[in-house]
Amino acid sequence: MKTIWFDRGHSVRNALALIRAGANGRVRLIASHPYADAAALAAADLALIEPITADGYRDWCLDMCRVHGVDLFVPGMRRDLIAGDAAAFAALGTRLALPAAPDMLDLLDDKWAFMDAVAAAGLPVPQAWLARGGDDVRRAVAALRGQGLGACVKPRRGVFGAGFWRLEDERPLIATLMDVDARTIGVEAFAQALDDGQAPDLLILEYLPGHETSVDMLADGGRVVSAVARRKERVGQWVESEGEAIDLAAATVQLFGLSGLINVQMIEDAAGQLRLIEVNTRMSGGCLNTVFAGVNLPWWHVALELGLAHADMVPRPRGRALVAAVPDAIRLDAPAPPFSAMIRDE
Incomplete structure (x- = not known):
């Protein structure tokens, strides 16, 4: 064992x-x-x-x-x-x-370095500027507005969307404080917050208004062993086993020579063109949904690492399904079945 x-x-x-x-x-x-x-x-x-x-x-x-x-x-x-x-x-x-050597992992954790490398390889990314102060924010937003595009900001390093804000020209600060979940803030309010020079490095990005797609992949030295895409709707997600998103994710994994369980995220621009936003060199929160494509990626990941299986044994993803996550509960102080198993029809 x-x-x-x-x-x-x-x-x-x-x-x-x-x-x-x-x-x-x-x-x-x-x-x-x-x-x-x-x-x-x-x-x-x-x-x-x-x-x-x-x-x-x-x-x-x-x-x-x-x-x-x-x-x-x-x-x-x-x-x-x-x-x-x-x-x-x-x-x-x-x-x-x-998934890669330490220096490559550091590059992928650096969203600015990642976008620079991807753009240099000819893969599609949103327009981006590195901002270290309020004037950098003002200049980047003005450049985007000049093209009729929206703007957003996120930290150079971070996970789970922490620090993401959509930037609007006219939004009172009180509106932001009263509805933080909207993740929208006025350009000048945000720029002024950076004027003291205490902020971390930030990316000012072209705001992408289209659907987000997350691709969960099992890779080996840049070669895709298995991949499943999750196209996110308002609540549910379409789980898909083929298409443009998987092709773009495969090109990204090949570019960086990645191995193991990888997640590649992309969003459509206003014209419907997919653009890469980041790579997570770990299992994603939504990877659980990929079982609806007929492949258990976390199991096959460890099975390949341990030599319990070889790549040819991994099932080919199939079909298309609309899925959604549901809340669950477990007991922590004693063995117990999942909450869903405790519900009985009366």
């Missing part, structure tokens, strides 16, 4: 559930998190409590791999602390699941 460890990361609970469904008892699953009430821990065979601080985290990980006989370690949010130590883990018999 192989042992797989996921430390604190994104969508770990979903990953563990899908891996367990595909493994048929062939693996032991370990999850770790700094907090004992994290939901992912309840989905694992063994739960570990991580150090809260980064100090000594690398050595703690090495020790846990040795003590628990970890065959595959899939690092998450603190991957940068150990990405350069694959050889040290290998000496313990642990394979470190990394």
Whole structure:
């Protein structure tokens, strides 16, 4: 039996559930998190409590791999602390699941560097400017307005859309404060907030008004093993197994030579042209939906990493389905079935 460890990361609970469904008892699953009430821990065979601080985290990980006989370690949010130590883990018999070398991972986390590299390769991206102060914002927005285009902003580094705002010429600050979920702010209010020079590097981007598509992919050295696209509607998502989005995502993965479970995001511009916005070198939150295309990507990812399968065994995605996520609940203080399984018709 192989042992797989996921430390604190994104969508770990979903990953563990899908891996367990595909493994048929062939693996032991370990999850770790700094907090004992994290939901992912309840989905694992063994739960570990991580150090809260980064100090000594690398050595703690090495020790846990040795003590628990970890065959595959899939690092998450603190991957940068150990990405350069694959050889040290290998000496313990642990394979470190990394989608690329540390310098490439850093480039992909840098949205400005990513867009520069993609544009240089001739792949479509929105127009973008790097902003370090209020005047940079004003100039970039003026350039976009001169083309009849909208503008938005997001941090140079970050996840989950944190720091994203759509920029409008006339929007009172009180309107923004009263409706933060609208993610819209006045250009001058935002620019003035940057005038003190304390803001991080930001990207001012052409606002893309069309549908967003997220492509979940299993890759090996830049070659696509399997890919499923999710075209996002108002509530649901169309899960699709072929099309332009998958072709564009495949070209992106090939450009950077990526491996493992990768997520490529793109949005349509006003003319309906897909434009790349970022690559996530990890499992996406919506990857769970790809099972409706007939392929369990998280399971096949770890199966290939561990040598339990080869690429030719991965099912070909098929069909098209409209899907949506639904809320669930679990009990943390004792074993219990999922909330959905506890509901009974009276």
